[in-house]
Amino acid sequence: MSSDFSEADIIALVRENDTYPEQVWYTIAAFLFVVGCFQWGSFVHSKFARRRHYECDEETVTANDIQYKFSVRRIPLAIINFYRVVAFRWTLEIGQSYTLNMAEVFVTVAYIALLLIYAFINTTSVEGQKLDIIYWSNRIAMLASSQFPIITALGTKNNLVSLVTGISYDRLNYIHRMMARTCFMLLWVHAAGEIVSTPSFRETLNEDWLRLGITAMVAFSILIIVSLRPVRNDVYEVFFYVHFLGVLIFLVGGYYHTKGAYGSYWIWPSFVFWAFDRFIRVVRVVVFNHSYFGFKSGTGTMDAATELLSENIVRLRLRRPRHFHWSPGQTAYLIMPSVSTLPFEAHPFTIASFDSSLLSTAKPEGSGENYETQVLGSSAPFWKELVFLVNVHGGFTKKLKEVAVTKGKVKVFVDGPYGPSSDLGSYDTSVFVAGGSGISYTLPVFLSVIESVRKRKSSCKRVVFIWCIRGAGYVRWIEEALIKAVQLAPPSLTVSIRIFNTGSPLTSQYMEEDSSLSSPTEKNSISEQILTRKGSITSSMLFSLREVRMESGRANLNALLIEEVSMASGSMSVSVCGSQGIARAVRHALRFPVSGPTSILSGGPSVTLHVESFGYA
Numbered sequence: 001m002s003s004d005f006s007e008a009d010i011i012a013l014v015r016e017n018d019t020y021p022e023q024v025w026y027t028i029a030a031f032l033f034v035v036g037c038f039q040w041g042s043f044v045h046s047k048f049a050r051r052r053h054y055e056c057d058e059e060t061v062t063a064n065d066i067q068y069k070f071s072v073r074r075i076p077l078a079i080i081n082f083y084r085v086v087a088f089r090w091t092l093e094i095g096q097s098y099t100l101n102m103a104e105v106f107v108t109v110a111y112i113a114l115l116l117i118y119a120f121i122n123t124t125s126v127e128g129q130k131l132d133i134i135y136w137s138n139r140i141a142m143l144a145s146s147q148f149p150i151i152t153a154l155g156t157k158n159n160l161v162s163l164v165t166g167i168s169y170d171r172l173n174y175i176h177r178m179m180a181r182t183c184f185m186l187l188w189v190h191a192a193g194e195i196v197s198t199p200s201f202r203e204t205l206n207e208d209w210l211r212l213g214i215t216a217m218v219a220f221s222i223l224i225i226v227s228l229r230p231v232r233n234d235v236y237e238v239f240f241y242v243h244f245l246g247v248l249i250f251l252v253g254g255y256y257h258t259k260g261a262y263g264s265y266w267i268w269p270s271f272v273f274w275a276f277d278r279f280i281r282v283v284r285v286v287v288f289n290h291s292y293f294g295f296k297s298g299t300g301t302m303d304a305a306t307e308l309l310s311e312n313i314v315r316l317r318l319r320r321p322r323h324f325h326w327s328p329g330q331t332a333y334l335i336m337p338s339v340s341t342l343p344f345e346a347h348p349f350t351i352a353s354f355d356s357s358l359l360s361t362a363k364p365e366g367s368g369e370n371y372e373t374q375v376l377g378s379s380a381p382f383w384k385e386l387v388f389l390v391n392v393h394g395g396f397t398k399k400l401k402e403v404a405v406t407k408g409k410v411k412v413f414v415d416g417p418y419g420p421s422s423d424l425g426s427y428d429t430s431v432f433v434a435g436g437s438g439i440s441y442t443l444p445v446f447l448s449v450i451e452s453v454r455k456r457k458s459s460c461k462r463v464v465f466i467w468c469i470r471g472a473g474y475v476r477w478i479e480e481a482l483i484k485a486v487q488l489a490p491p492s493l494t495v496s497i498r499i500f501n502t503g504s505p506l507t508s509q510y511m512e513e514d515s516s517l518s519s520p521t522e523k524n525s526i527s528e529q530i531l532t533r534k535g536s537i538t539s540s541m542l543f544s545l546r547e548v549r550m551e552s553g554r555a556n557l558n559a560l561l562i563e564e565v566s567m568a569s570g571s572m573s574v575s576v577c578g579s580q581g582i583a584r585a586v587r588h589a590l591r592f593p594v595s596g597p598t599s600i601l602s603g604g605p606s607v608t609l610h611v612e613s614f615g616y617a
Contacts, residue, residue, distance in 0.1 A: 008126045009134075017139055020118045021146035021266065027114060028150065032165055039166035043423070070602050077606050078597035085595050089587045089609060097229065097580055101587075108178050115143055115186060137193025138261075144183040144190065145258055145266040148251070151179045152270035156277035157333075157418055168419045170331070170348075177227060184224050187217060209260050216253030219246045237341055237395045281346075281415050285335070288321040289413045304336075304412040306404035309389070309477055313437055314397070314404040316349075316388040318412055324386075325417075326355050328444035329612070332416030334388070339399045339410055346415055347396055350577075350612075352440040353387035354447045354481075386414065389437040389477070422610055424449055425458040428570035429605065433557065433586055435468045435578025441612045442467075442577055443478055450485050453493045462494040464564060468555050468582065471503035475550070479542045486547050497548040500555040557582070561589040568605040577612040586611070 087103040094100075100108075123135035153159040154176035157169050165172075195201050204210050223246035225231070232239045255267040289302055304318035316334075326332070333346040340347075392401045403410055422445055424430050430449050432442040446465050452458035465482075469475070482497060489495045542548055565572065576586045586609065593599060595607045 006126050009132075012122075012126075013135060013138060016122060016135075017142045017261075017263075020139060021142050024114060024118055024143060024146065032161060035167070036165045043166065072601075074601050074603075078600040081595050081600050081606055082597050084608070085591055089591050089595075091584070091587060093584065099580060099584060104174060104178075107175065111179065112182055115140075115147075115182065119143055119186070133193050133197045137190050137197060140186050140193070141190040141258075142261075142263050142266075144186040145254065145263050147179055147183050148254070148267060149269040149273060151176060151183065152247075152251075153273045154179070156273060158277045158280045159273065166420075170419055180227075181224060184220055187220070191217060209257050212253040213257035216250045216257060219249035219253065222246055223250065233393070235395065236347075236393075237345070240345060241342070281333075285413050285415050288324050288415075302412055302414070303409045305407070305409055306400065307407060308401065308404040310471070310473065312392045313477075314390040314392060314401055315477070316390060316400075316410075316412070317385050318414075320355075320386050321414055324414065326351050327417070327421030328354060328448040329421045329441050330417035330419045332386070332388075332414050332418070335413035335415065336396075336400070336410050337413075339403065340396055345396065348418075349388040349390060350440040351386060351417065352389050352443060353385055354444045356448070356451055389440045391437055421445075422573070422575060424460065424573050424575075425452055426571060427458075427460055427573040427608070429462045429464070429564065429568040429572040430460055431464040431466070431561070431564055431572070431574045433466045433468075433574065433576040433578065433582065435582045436470065436474070438577035438582075438612075439467060439478060440577070442575060443481065445575060447481065447485055450489050450493065450495070454488065454490055460493060462496070462568070463489075465495075465497045466500070466555060466557075466560060467498070468500045468502065468578065470501075472501050472550070474501075475499060475542065482548070483542050483545070486545050489547075495547045497545075498555070498560070499548070499550040501550060501552050502554055557585040558589040561586065562594055565590075565594050565599075565605060565607065569603065570605060571608070572605040573608045573610065575610045575612070580613075583611050583613065 087106075088101045090102045092100045092102070092105055119140040120131065120136050123132050123139075124130045125132040125135065150161070153161055154169075154172050159169060159172075161167075161172060162169050198204070223242060226239045226242045226246075251267060251270050255264050258264045258267060302318060302321065304316050307315045307317070309315050329350070331348050331350050333348050335344065335346050337343040390397055390400060392398060400410070424445070430446075432446050434442040442465070446463065449458060449460055449463050453460050467474075486495055486497070543550055561574065574586060574590060576583055590607055590609055595604075600606060
């Protein structure tokens with residue numbers, strides 16, 4: 001520390017280093033509280049809206065009575081829709097893979113501004129030196145250190161922030177990465193400031209506290225690099241290992257580095273939050289997979305069957321663990337010691353099956369044990385089992401594909417379920433848009449809407465299922481479930497299924513060799529599976545239904561959604577799961593003027609958009 005740094009400066013510095021991080025925490029806590037009020041308020045409102053909807057239905061109020069009539073009473077609804085469009089459908093698009101909505105941009109800019117303001121205010125020394133480097137270089141480190149408990153919490157699956165705000169951990173993951181990268185920047189500014197302002201910096205390199213601080217920053221730097229989306233997408237396993245070790249090294253080093261400055265009390269809560277999350281996850285794994293731990297006789301209850309559906313899609317099926325229940329759209333983490341590099345690797349996948357008896361058929365007396373299979377065919381897994389559709393990339397999924405080629409079985413530990421489930425009971429119209437394996441998300445939610453209408457728990461009048469695929473053979477994955485869903489839909493519910501095939505009608509993807517498999521045995525096995533499927537690629541029964549249409553070429557999502565909005569009244573939900581291109585197209589279609597204030601004030605539908613992204617990143 002500089003020799004001209006007076007005792008008054010030291011007192012002010014210590015006081016501000018204590019109070020400013022606390023004030024930042026109060027600001028963040030207040031923001032989270034406000035967000036939580038809006039989120040939970042919206043949840044409660046949807047419940048009451050559903051009840052009012054039933055009352056209106058009993059009074060036989062028709063859509064034509066309210067549509068296209070200007071009403072001042074709809075001004076609050078118009079304001080809400082204006083906010084939705086600006087916050088979540090106006091986006092900052094960088095290249096083909098990066099998309100940030102304006103809400104994320106606002107939170108990012110506000111958070112960086114908040115930390116920088118507190119870092120550089122009141123940095124004039126007693127001698128009158130403005131922006132004194134000793135003031136801000138020390139304070140900026142304390143501000144960054146104070147953020148690591150919440151950064152750690154946001155990176156866990158079971159955290160208080162999700163409970164307070166009602167926002168799922170996967171949607172908070174962007175905030176986790178953004179805050180970590182902001183603090184990374186601040187800590188390097190702190191390091192540069194210390195080097196410049198400390199004449200004896202070279203001499204202090206021999207001290208343990210400084211060496212630990214440097215080690216922590218090296219680990220943090222490597223962690224930031226591997227957390228970039230291209231790395232996470234291409235080599236997820238590398239990210240997984242480095243993230244685990246890097247965070248541990250950084251937090252331990254940071255704890256001992258800040259201990260001398262009395263700042264370590266900001267670090268140790270991170271270990272508590274991490275340990276709590278791991279404890280909850282371990283308990284879940286033991287409870288749902290207890291047969292592996294000697295709590296139940298018998299083996300193989302969690303063996304999963306694998307099947308290669310296409311060149312890049314593996315279907316994983318396993319018996320549902322006892323007491324394991326999930327809601328449509330939720331995910332589970334799968335641990336496969338025989339497939340993964342490390343035995344405790346956990347990989348997230350959306351549960352593609354439906355935890356309901358909607359697709360079941362009453363079993364007549366005297367029928368055989370195989371009655372359900374004979375009646376339902378391939379739809380049976382969509383309520384009796386846990387089903388996952390896995391996109392094949394590299395690493396873990398590539399190894400899983402090698403098992404699926406031989407239709408082998410793997411031992412699986414299930415951790416979950418995680419994430420929210422969309423409550424669509426109060427919407428008059430529900431539209432689902434999926435690309436390829438995105439049906440893992442949209443199909444269960446689509447089935448849940450039909451079940452809710454059958455049980456009079458939903459006021460939905462029209463449900464639309466749009467699926468964009470690269471070959472007609474994809475239909476075979478879910479054709480029985482779609483047929484059964486259409487057959488079970490009550491007369492009050494209009495069902496429309498639109499399938500858009502951008503590939504060859506003969507499912508050319510089955511006829512291509514997989515260059516990633518060099519073994520003749522593996523290629524022959526794939527060929528056998530192809531030949532087995534060719535005789536029953538699509539079901540004539542499915543396309544004989546008037547509710548189902550299959551078209552060649554890309555879907556014009558803009559025209560399709562504008563058409564659905566023009567036909568709808570009341571409230572409308574749009575759920576999308578697919579590539580960045582599909583998600584962007586849906587967002588663009590539902591901007592102004594389709595969901596603008598003028599449309600709402602004139603009686604148009606209030607549109608809610610839910611985007612579920614591919615992948616963990």
